[in-house]
Amino acid sequence: MAVLFILFQMGPVQEFIAQARSTRDLWSGSYLLSWLMGHAMKAVSDRVGPDAVIFPNLRGNGIFDGLHREEMYSTLYADGKGGKDTLWHRLLEEKGNGSAERWLLTPTLPNRFLAVVPADQAETLASAAEDAVRSELKAIGEAVWLWVAREAVVRANGWKARWDAQIDAFPQTAWAVQPWMDREACMDAFGKLPVSAEERVTPHKRLEDMLAVGESDLPVEDRDPRYYSDKDTKKDLNNSGILWSAHYALVDAKLA
Numbered sequence: 001m002a003v004l005f006i007l008f009q010m011g012p013v014q015e016f017i018a019q020a021r022s023t024r025d026l027w028s029g030s031y032l033l034s035w036l037m038g039h040a041m042k043a044v045s046d047r048v049g050p051d052a053v054i055f056p057n058l059r060g061n062g063i064f065d066g067l068h069r070e071e072m073y074s075t076l077y078a079d080g081k082g083g084k085d086t087l088w089h090r091l092l093e094e095k096g097n098g099s100a101e102r103w104l105l106t107p108t109l110p111n112r113f114l115a116v117v118p119a120d121q122a123e124t125l126a127s128a129a130e131d132a133v134r135s136e137l138k139a140i141g142e143a144v145w146l147w148v149a150r151e152a153v154v155r156a157n158g159w160k161a162r163w164d165a166q167i168d169a170f171p172q173t174a175w176a177v178q179p180w181m182d183r184e185a186c187m188d189a190f191g192k193l194p195v196s197a198e199e200r201v202t203p204h205k206r207l208e209d210m211l212a213v214g215e216s217d218l219p220v221e222d223r224d225p226r227y228y229s230d231k232d233t234k235k236d237l238n239n240s241g242i243l244w245s246a247h248y249a250l251v252d253a254k255l256a
Contacts, residue, residue: 002119005178005251006044008129009112010037010171027107032140034107036133036171038063041113043132044125054114062103065091114248119179126175133173141167178251183243190246193253207246211237 013033020026041053041064050058058064065072072088079085092100117125145163148154181189191204214223214237225231227239 003116003180004119004122005180005247006115006117006122006126006175007112007178007248007251007255008040008115008126008173008175009255010040010133010173011111012172013111016170030107031105033111033171034063034109036136037109037111037113038067039132039136040129040173041109041115042067043128044113044115044117047125047128048115048117048121052115052117054116056108056110056113061108062106063109066104114251122177126177129175130173133171137171138167174255176251176254178247178254180240180247181243183238183240186243186246186250189250193249203245203249207242210242214239214242 010033016033017026017029020029038061041050041058045053045058050064069088072091073086075087076084077087077090095103115125141163145160154160187204187207190207193204195202195204214227215235220234223234225234227237228234229236229238
């Protein structure tokens, strides 16, 4: 099955966070961004599994687990006392007093994620992530507006229209895809990426040196035949895992 990288990004971050005028503002803005990114990643993981997300690490993440609380509530276990308990309640109890709140209320998700997905689903998954962000932000915006309308004096001269326009304008989302290539094509494309003039050894050269270790420097008897095209001489290294950094650099350049 052909696979490719999706690099998904949401922003602007710095301009949004810079509007904070208090510690509460700073936390709220950071948490909102993490919350929206959690929904974007959930839209992907619900279809192809959470292990498809390479970074950030979703295991044990409070926001990401919190978005699955309804599913966790539906799974019942015997509590050892003759009753039933949910997986979600067990998860909170394991955190202990005070820790559960910090675990759920810490904005720990960045504004981009990398996922490896089936090539024929890439566009659908990226669109689902975008839609999830928009849908959740619109729901939050409507809920906040109802609170504002109830608690404040709202004039009728277009305030709601301006509110909706701001919700529609933020955030900006962008994504890029990178098909998984064979060694020759990948190294050729990787070598054409721009590099800083200050770099004495380019990333491409470092990767070439790494490949040379497996084909020239490593004793033949220590080479694992599973990672070589020629099982007898073991001179042609064919381990696609070595090319992960090159593929990430390529998709990162596309998104930039």
